[in-house]
Amino acid sequence: MTDSIIIRDLRVRAVVGVNRWEKAAPQVVGVDLEIGMDGAKAAAADEIAATVDYKRVSRDIAALAESRRYELIETLAEAIASLVLEARGAQWVRVTARKPFALRNARDVGVVIERKGG
Numbered sequence: 001m002t003d004s005i006i007i008r009d010l011r012v013r014a015v016v017g018v019n020r021w022e023k024a025a026p027q028v029v030g031v032d033l034e035i036g037m038d039g040a041k042a043a044a045a046d047e048i049a050a051t052v053d054y055k056r057v058s059r060d061i062a063a064l065a066e067s068r069r070y071e072l073i074e075t076l077a078e079a080i081a082s083l084v085l086e087a088r089g090a091q092w093v094r095v096t097a098r099k100p101f102a103l104r105n106a107r108d109v110g111v112v113i114e115r116k117g118g
Contacts, residue, residue, distance in 0.1 A: 002091055003039030005052050008032050014065035016076055016099060023069065029076065029099055030108065031061060035084055036092035052089045073097050074111050081115040092116045 010033070013026040035052050042051035061080055070076045077097040084093040098110030 002036045003042075005035045005037060005054050006033065007035075007054055007058060010058055010061065012062045012065040014070060014076060015068075016070040016073055017102075018071050026066065027099065027101075029065060029073070029097055030110070031080065031098075032096040033057075033080075033084065034094040035087075035090050037089045038091070042089070050089070052084075052087050057084055057087050073099055073109075074113070077111050077113050081113055085115060085117045090117055 010031040011028050012031060014029045015023060015026050016029060017023060017027075035054070035057070037052050039051075044050075060083055064079055064083055065076065070079075077095045080097065081093050081095045084090050084095070092115065094112065094114045096110055096112045098108040100108045102109035
């Protein structure tokens with residue numbers, strides 16, 4: 001049985017897009033995460049070392065998003081998934097990454113990916 005940690009609407013700054021205006025400056029990207037982990041093990045230990053440190057993961061995602069330029073939101077989501085799966089205790093991850101204002105008549109456009117740990 002797996003449990004999950006969720007992070008909703010983590011806002012990070014990233015240069016992502018194919019249009020000139022998107023490449024000119026970082027924009028806010030919304031990220032949702034669901035991270036599979038062993039909740040019973042974490043609860044029994046009652047210490048951060050037994051689970052995914054979501055504060056650390058969120059800081060690492062922000063640093064990753066700012067570290068390079070991305071043409072596709074899919075590429076950013078894949079990089080986030082890989083980073084999360086390296087975290088202690090992460091068994092799988094579902095990443096949603098959203099770009100605001102990508103379409104005139106939509107609040108945002110995004111991608112959802114799921115990956116399993118090795």
